[in-house]
Amino acid sequence: MSEIPYGQYAEAYKAIHSALMDIMAPPSGKKITKLGFTWNPDGTLTTLKAYSVEELIFTLTFSWNPDGSLAEISRS
Numbered sequence: 001m002s003e004i005p006y007g008q009y010a011e012a013y014k015a016i017h018s019a020l021m022d023i024m025a026p027p028s029g030k031k032i033t034k035l036g037f038t039w040n041p042d043g044t045l046t047t048l049k050a051y052s053v054e055e056l057i058f059t060l061t062f063s064w065n066p067d068g069s070l071a072e073i074s075r076s
Helices: 009-023
Strands: 034-039 045-052 055-064 070-075
Touching: 009 070
Parallel strands: none
Antiparallel strands: 034 045, 045 055, 055 070
């Protein structure tokens, strides 16, 4: 994915949406049936866990910049 120049908000939102659709895709043959969340003390999201029935299929971990903006999302 190439970087979006500052000020091109519509393109940035499309890129974010596309990236999230890819990172949130369940493994082949699995269907997300439940989501679990953990939160930092400041109210920001720490993890999002995706389950197929009771089986954990992946975890998204969120990291935040000191100014409160989202820094990174990683999948494990």
